[in-house]
Amino acid sequence: MLREVTAVRYVTPLRAGGSVPGVVETDDLGTYVVKFTGSAQGTKALVAEIIVGELARRLGLRFPDLVLVHFDPAVAADEPHQEVQDLLHASAGLNLGMDYLPGAADFTPEAIDVDPLEAGRIVWLDALTANVDRTVHSSNLMIWPTFGVQPPRLWLIDHGAALVFHHRWGTSAPDKAYDFRHHALGGYGPDARAADAELAPQVTEELLREIVAEVPEAWLAGEPGFAGPEEVREAYVTYLAERARxxxxxxxxxxxxxxxxxxxxxxRARAVEAGRPAWLKRVPDLQGRPQTR
Structure with missing residues (x-):
């Protein structure tokens, strides 16, 4: 089960993402990036973070350790920005923390070589979990360590936008395909077929039940159309197992x-410079046919 820790110091907000997570120190002497229940994305984003992140770890991908963080807004009394204070006061209680990777850098294509099989494993996981937010424009990948004797490695972060099916249960078939042409690792020739042969047999109902059991009951309560949290857990298991098959x-x-x-x-850059949104410009698609964006 995920460890539970208590926040003792709020260090700083991180404004790069819309959810405004914060760097927090806790009573286990750890430092974590905490995503808060009071954010606009709500608890479903935290559910997705746990399920996809823990699944990634079980499949051998690098993902920072997760903890459940008890947060009292009083530890952030010195935070000067009112909008951040409002978020923190709306998040009293249990939140989700991800181990802070000191010195980690955002992934860029020129920064590191990625093996086609490793790229394929990450693409496969994103396709399995309907993670539409790991693109060339927003990779949600980190490179760490960036110094020292160990070579830099890719680390996965930010899966709150995954599991898109749980926003409207029953409206998305488990075999639905998504457009991953603009995946952040698409330029590395991902061997998704080799990854499928390796990983799909590992995504069993037993494994998925172990993972969804990590989600706090309160974050699953009150889901329309379900009798209670255990029925919601089973829905995640059923959907993801069928999707793997x-x-x-x-x-x-x-x-x-x-x-x-x-x-x-x-x-895209030229379209922006011209003062018009990129989606309004007529540009060729990846096969050279004209289309409107």
């Missing part, structure tokens, strides 16, 4: 090259 229907393929992605970035 039907991987042939959604396996990502046909990624653009780095040159194609770079060319698209140039087009």
């Amino acid at each position: 039907s991987s042939a229907a959604w396996l990502p393929d046909g990624f653009p090259s780095r040159d194609e992605l770079a060319s698209e970035d140039v087009r």
Whole structure:
């Protein structure tokens, strides 16, 4: 089960993301990036963080340790920004912490070489969990360590936007395919088929039940259409197990090259410079056909 710790010091807010997580020190002498229940994304984002993050770890991918953080807004009494104070006061009680990686850097394509199989494993996990938020424009990948004797490694973070099906239960088939052409690792030639052969057999109902058991009951309570938290847990197990079994229907393929992605970035930049939103510009798609964005 996830360890429970208590916040003793609120260090600073992180404004890079819309949820405004914060760096927090706790009574186990640890430092964590805490995502708060009072954020606009709500508790479902935290549920997704636990399920996808713990699944990543069980499948051998690098993901920072998670803890449940008891948070008293009094430890952040010196925070000067009222909007952050409002968030913290709305988050009294249990929140989710991710181990802070000191000195970690955002992933950029030129910063590190990624093996096609490792890229394939990450793409496969994102496809399984319907994580639509690991793109060339927002990778949600970190490089750590960035110094020392160990080589830099890729670490996964930020899965709050995954499990899109749990926002409208029953409206998304488990074999639904998503467009992953713009995945952050698409330029590395991800071997998603090899990853599928390796990982799909590991995603069993038994494993999924162990993982969803980590989600606090209070974050699953009151879900419309379900009798209670245990029924919600079983719905996650059923959906993800069926999705793993039907991987042939959604396996990502046909990624653009780095040159194609770079060319698209140039087009987007020119559109912005021209003073018009990129989605209004007529640009060729990845196959060279004109389309409106």
